[in-house]
Amino acid sequence: MGLLHFELLLTPSGWRRDVSLTIEGGRIAALLPGRASGAESHRIGLPGLPNLHSHAFQRGMSGFSEIRGPGADSFWSWRDTMYRFALAMTPDDVEAIAAQAYVEMLETGFTRVGEFHYLHHGVDGRPYADRAEMAARIAAAAAATGIGLTLLPVFYARSGFDGAPARPEQRRFASSLDLYADLVAGSARIVEELDGATFGVAPHSLRAVSPDELRAVAGMAGGRPVHIHVAEQVREVEESVARRSARPVEWLLGHAAVDARWCLVHATHMTVAETDAVARSGAVAGLCPITEANLGDGIFDAPRFLAAGGRFGVGTDSNVSIDAAGEVRQLEYSQRLALRARNVLAAPGGSTGAALHAGALAGGSAALGEAVFGVEVGAPADLVSLDADHPAVIGHGPETLLDTWVFGPSVGLVDCVWTRGAKRVDGGRHVSRGPLRARFAAAMARLSA
Incomplete structure (x- = not known):
């Protein structure tokens, strides 16, 4: 004791x-x-605060994507740097870089991480003999550092809303449903051996899964968390409208049983109706303010979402900068810049820091499958x-x-x-x-x- x-x-x-x-x-x-x-x-x-969204391997590329290209840079050009980095990493590299990221999370006050893990296969795209080899390396990094782990193996099969297969540079991510089922089973086995760990499922995004694949992956959750990237970029919204005749969040709410198990990561570009509907669903908005600022994603409409009763948590996503207080600070500062106001996310007469901490604690814990949290x-x-x-x-x-x-x-x-x-x-x-x-x-x- x-x-x-x-x-x-x-x-x-x-x-x-x-x-x-x-x-x-x-x-x-x-x-x-x-x-x-x-x-x-x-x-x-x-x-301590939960970090509900991390791609640990990207900690290694921090600082390597800040040189401007020949034209306007964006999330889409940033992805090219990420692909090059991902294609070079060995399992030992992944474990070492994840451990460093988790050390930095703990040192700033994060105590649990949701690892949105999509670097699955060998450099040539072939699965490892142990399908969950890379997931095991994430778990080993968590064990070495002591951070709590919610392992979220990612299903990734398509390169866009047109349903085209994953491109060659995405070969380490891409899986069939059968292979993904093996990854989920392997993840379940891995977390059983790690104190305090759990797992969920993560269809990467609507552009990376077909409607049938989304239903299949969500069905593998078995009551556990379901995390998905959605509405992070304007181009993503435009392509969704063109291909599916609906905005991403609109389509998701109409075709999936989104409820309190779900975490909608980013959800940056939503209409007022979508914002209110997500709040009513009970899903957690997984906000990654530092990464969203770094990538130029846009600003989440936090005042509207919170007024509608929505829940949020924060994550470090690309791990370009790891700072528990910094994530909630950036969330508030983005609202101040957008609205030209101060203390936006606090109730009248209330502490902004306290409101941010309480919201991130409650929403992040729920998103990572922890029903009882705090002191x-x-x-x-x-x-x-x-x-x-x-x-x-x-x-x-x-x-x-x-x-x-x-x-x-x-x-x-x-x-x-x-x-x-x-x-x-x-x-x-x-x-x-x-x-x-x-x-x-x-x-x-x-x-x-």
């Missing part, structure tokens, strides 16, 4: 003072007043402590602590991080940072040579 004590702890009912947690089997067993005998004590504690009995003991002596915190009380974490000079503010009650970050540094960084450096030396 583990014991942790916090002088100040964020709970669902607000900040509480002088609280101890007992931890059994990686979950919170009890909240007790005062400092329990033998408890490790910290000053400021709060729940609650039965929830995973996924916790973050903040350095109470950090300059960002000086002068702040409970009412503004989350605001200074999200919007203040907070580099180095995260002190310790626990997942399932085990300490993964101490003094701001992952406990295995050195050897994992060395493996990452070796992989990057080969890939960038």
